[in-house]
Amino acid sequence: MRRMILAGLAALAASPALFADTPAALPAGTLDLETVMANPDWIGAAVEAPYWSVDGRSLYYSLKQDGSKLRDRYRVDLASGRSEKLGPDALAQAEGPAVFDRQHRQAAFLLHGDVFLVEPGTGRRVQVTRTPETETSPRFSSDGRALQYRQGKQWFVYDIAAGVAAPAAVLNVGDDPRGKQPDALGRDQLRLFKALRAAKAEKDAARANEETLAAADPGRAPRAIWLGDVGEVIDTELSPDGRWMLVVAQSKDAKAGKTPELMHYVTESGYAETQATRTYVGHRDPVPQSLLLVDLRARKSYPLDAGALPGIKDDPLKDLRAGAVAALNQAGRGDEAKALKAPEQRAVRIISDADDGGGGGVAWSDDGGNLAIQLRAIDNKDRWIATVDFDRHALVNQHRLTDRAWINWNFNDFGWLKDGHTLWYLSEETGWSQLYAKAPGGKARALTSGRFELSHPVLSEDGQWFYLRSNQVAPYSYDVYRLPAQGGQLTRVTQYQGMDDFVLSPDGRQLAVLHSAPYVLPQLAVQDAAGGAPRELTQGMKPGFAQRAWIAPKIVGVASTHGAGTIWAKYYGPTDEAAAGSRPAVIFVHGAGYLQNVTLSWSNYFREQMFHNLLVQRGYVVLDMDYRASEGYGRDWRTAIYRQMGHPELEDLLDGKAWLVKEHGVDPHRVGIYGGSYGGFMTLMALLCAPGEFAAGAALRPVSDWSSYNHEYTSNILNDPQLDPEAYAASSPIEYADHLQDALLIEHGLIDDNVLASDSIRLYQRFIELHKKNFWMSLYPMERHGFVNPDSWHDEYRRIAELFDTYVKPAPAQEAAMGR
Template sequence: MRRLLLASLIAFYVLPATAAAAAMATAPLDIETIMANPDWIGQAVESPYWSVDGRSLYYSLKRDGSPVRDLYKLDPASGQSVKLDPAAMAQADGPAVFDREHRHAAFILHGDVFVVDLASGRRQQVTRTPQEESSPQFSADGRALQYRDGNDWYSYDLASGVAAPVAVLNFADDPQAKQPDDLGELQLKLFKTLREIKADKQALRDEDKALDAADPGRAAAPFWLGDKSRAVDTELSPDGRWMLVVTVPKDHAKGEAPKVNHYVTDSGYTEPKDARTYVGRNDPAAQSLLLLDLHNHQQYPLKTDSLPGIKDDPLKAIRAQTVAELEKAGKQNEAKALKAPEIRAVRIVANAEDGGGGGIAWSDDGSHLAIQLRAIDNKDRWITSVDFSRHALVSQHRLTDNAWINWNFNDFGWLKDNRTLWYMSEETGYSQLYTKTLDGQAKALTSGKFEVSHPLLSDDGKWFYVRSNQVAPYSYDVYRLPVGGGALSRITNYQGMDDFKLSPDGSQLAVLHSSPYVLSQLAVQAAGGGTPRELTHTMKSAFTARDWIAPKIVEVKSSHGAGSIYAKYYGPAGETDAPASRPAVIFVHGAGYLQNVTLSSTYYFREQMFHNLLVQQGYVVLDMDYRASEGYGRAWRTAIYRQMGHPELEDLLDGKAWLVQNHGVDPKRVGIYGGSYGGFMTEMALLRAPGEFAAGAALRPVSDWTLYNHEYTADILNDPQLDPAAYQTSSPIEYADKLQDPLLIQHGLIDDNVMAADSIRLYQRFIELHKQNFWMSLYPLERHGFVHADSWYDEYRRIDELFQTYVKPVKSAVPSK
């Protein structure tokens, strides 16, 4: 192996460039190369944004041999790019927001707030603190810049340069509001001096209130919000009149956190660390809404008990069945605990990049507020407006899903008229874009059997820019349409578009795009369409010189009425007639709700190279977007509700049949592997369809869904206490007695997402069941996503050996282990 690597290096440095490239292109692949530190491939362009003046673009690149991201500044006109040193970074812009008249811009740089006068170019640093300020926004009248530090909001007056807190939130009881008890009343009755002292204190408070009302330069009076809750989010209206406070109970019980043991440590001692809690052991805390009137210093709770359907129980049938079974088993206390709530608890739907405020949207002028709420049982999503005169929520849109509301497609906001809502909804079965006036009917701006996402409203309020796969499920580009409705026009033609940013003047689009063997690169083009100008090339010749197999996107027909299952097929170049018999491998992507069959670069770039190696060794490979995958609409996503691992297995078996029928694959020589959800599916495939796969490798698999987290699992399987049947149906450990085919389990020991205990418990079940041909390899310094090249190499060396032993040979010749 070392001789092979040395020969490659000599060829690179000694031979002419074209000869070296040819040598690289034809050199056989090996696991040590493809699982090496991926810096040899190149780096993806990350996080692009426009400069304040719109003349430059900034982007980040990972530094070779380091996790550090360097910041680059690029001139779109010339294509010249320069890496910024620390001094230049201190003068860089951050992603900017603008006032309505485009007189000022503001951004966050190294956690501090900066403001720029666009006419003069003068730049002013507003804060210099050890805290991380965030969320800059200009006031509706353009006279102030508002920003936050945690949940505290500040306003910076552009004319005076004075910054002050907008409101002071005290989560305690107002000491002045405490009323005397009967003993205190007696004291006041008996002693004149005490009455005088009390009267003097009240006079001082009244004077303070009068001065506060007359002098806006005085500090804001505190709000006393009680000691029973704490804030998880606050959002300030642009006009400075209102603040919305989102709270949770302070005493919300936390479930016991399991421990993850770190065995290889700096200290030399085993170090146990807390991990996340299990599903059903720590339900999310219900959230409450409090509206603060900052001008009149009043507070009003916004009650959710009038939302349509809030008193319904969508889990009524499942609840009744489970309660009956518990009562029959004599478990009266458990049955009583499953009593349906009178009013369902809700939470804000967060969909903001900074992790907060995504479920709250103020109109630009601050006159309207919209709040997006989601039931904790995950069956309903409401978009509400706020009636400020009644201090009440008004339902504007309700989305109900018998399975679960999608994690994506919850974007919403206001048009520039400050009175019309726009929002995304999956109500037709596919994510589409809608508008609605507060007293009118909703209007669909897009429609069809394709997904629309990432909506961006142009600053002039005339256009929506969106990401869509209108042409084909696997092909993504930027589209735009008029705000009032009209044709959805395709703006880019990459088929692998990853992200886009509109320039400050709205005339240009910065576009991140990629392809199967090209990581995200940056281009710029006119916002209305046209020929793009490519600006970056960060791939390395050692990678690009190779003759990689272009994955062929194919449609596998479902034998279960699900339509077409899209997949990527990897086979030998120039393949015509298939041989009579060949081995195959099916790869199963992770996350469940993830789309891997696209024309973009893939998260699974190492696996993609491994598939090239497998083809080199005589296999063919199929990579499927089984049911549950993203990009194919609601029905495809929710097919797994209460039965994870069942529709997906049907699709994988259809993929195997397609390989047998169309590519001469021996049905007895098909292997399967995948990580995370793909590892879970590998176990389900071997345990629920014994004899269908010659061998499988399950990487960091979920083996028992009762041990996974709440946020993901409860959406799909409900709570385990309420719906134990769904967990029993969906967990590989329940089928352990069916193991008959070789299974390799691989897990990072410090994985705090899918914990190694998952795999160890299944391993123990196999031991007790006296099973054979199962193995486990553990990686002491790896979490859920492996990061060390040695671990990647060892992991895939073992997978390769598994397939070489049990899949590639004719099955009758497979040795027994």
């Protein structure tokens, strides 16, 4: 392991500004729950959102204020290495993350929601907008003469020479009322009445004159383009050359579905207040979307039909559909059976950043001559990348990724090389996220291959290199790699093993790198883009945390007995390994399902990691496993849970328990389990589907019935409940409630709008009706899914510790004496 307990911290260059408000260090020594669950400001400050200055001579970044959710912005001068916190006056003169024209003669950025233009050579700066709205997405036109940006769905073009901004287009839904032709009655009226004919001729002449003047005068605002009855416009994307606009639309009449409400009992008003949340899975499927290509020059629009995409008319759920329809018909529920009829053409949506975590759904080449669109089937089984034939106004498929389970929401990045006609994209088609290139109509080339993941691809400004995040060395070790854009050797650039993010400098010569370690928050360094020794720029750890002797988690491989290979895990135990055999054990289960917690980086579960130190101090050993469905281990690891959530993961957790018994002599009767969210769900599955294997479990904010969770996550894995009720029955802990025999603590925030508290309350009622014993529930009136109040954190983990001390820690002789 590259970093043992805080090794190398002293070598980091401390920035005095980071410690200006640091309270006195907490005393070293015995760890306690008050310290572990205190406000995390005592730990230090994570560097957030770094970006380069326009001239590439400094870096900006943000730090959270102690005792507040507010962030301060800092600037570090690379020549001196000195950081300064920017006050209000300095912030007004700061820069935002910049974009450049193709010759790097001009740059633009956003600051406080407005657009600014700057010349890198002279520093001359022009404020382009000053509006109450928030502008986004600044970029230069392909010829560099204009700056494009957007307000919501409306694109604007700023003419740099003229200093004038105007809408790129005015798009109206519906038909142009001025172009409406008279019906039979209207024609009769015009035939009969001279005055009406004269009035109509005057209106027609005025309209023709207006169009003539507008065509001859570029200084006028653009005339409206009428799109017809396309429904509701969801998004628009302007081409860099200003010629085309892509419109994404959907029906205005989609049914909202019933929305459950939660109750706020502790409020400022003193009255209980309700809050609407989100619909249940299967009660509001995503609304199908359509595409429209608008020629802004010819003022015409053309639908882009997805019907030619390969597989779009197939039904990957055919067998499940047939079974569900037959069952409903047999039960006399014919109307419900009819609702499950397969469509003639599968509905699609455009992949967006919000949908997949990266990549976006539309990519223009720099010159605007090529457009690629990423579409996803609403049934989650297919992803297509299609280009647009501008002459035929048609979609042309370039890549289809299909999966019997579901398409990943990650690893969907794509774009164009700097040549403007070569498409690049990430794909899991081999089972691992790898990088590919393809000329439209040509054959795809794999630029990388191997049993590791690639993500966050960044193409250098000169088009020569891809920079990527990868775990090529080991599943738990992440660094920056680079690859020639035309293919070649994938070369490791950083050596951190705990690399979290990176930003390439404007000239492509340097990397700003965010890196961390198990007990080191993300910090900022800079190094040559080709590799070499980094220069550390921040050190945001406070002495009270940094000086403690934390236990370095040992990364271990647990052999699967179910053919899954190696299950990677973090092991926390005493320095004297010989002492582990006499100890009880706890297995921690991370949340989110598709998340990787076994890494050499700072963990999202830093409180739990400190709690694991406390458990070791109190006589336990702890195992934290990346069970099947976790991120970082390829497609098959992710999709192993399709239609059977909770079962492959439980096999892995039981293998982890067996490993503790075999490798560390742990008593198999003295093992506890706990986790939150998906980890809470897995705790329930462990106790209810493997009764007697765990002495006790604590399920925090758990899903107990997947039919009451959200659509976007659940339908990927279990399909719709109307179509696949068997998958929901097999995967929901509430269906196994009669198996409870071990001690169970359930903890849930009452205003959790992710996993609703009703999940825990419904399961609790099942236990009551089944006359079960040794189960408890603790509810937290002011907490959502992620707890924020230290008092709640403390109470939550006090109860967990007491549960384990009562039901897991005692030796068999003690249990017998206590009557258990």
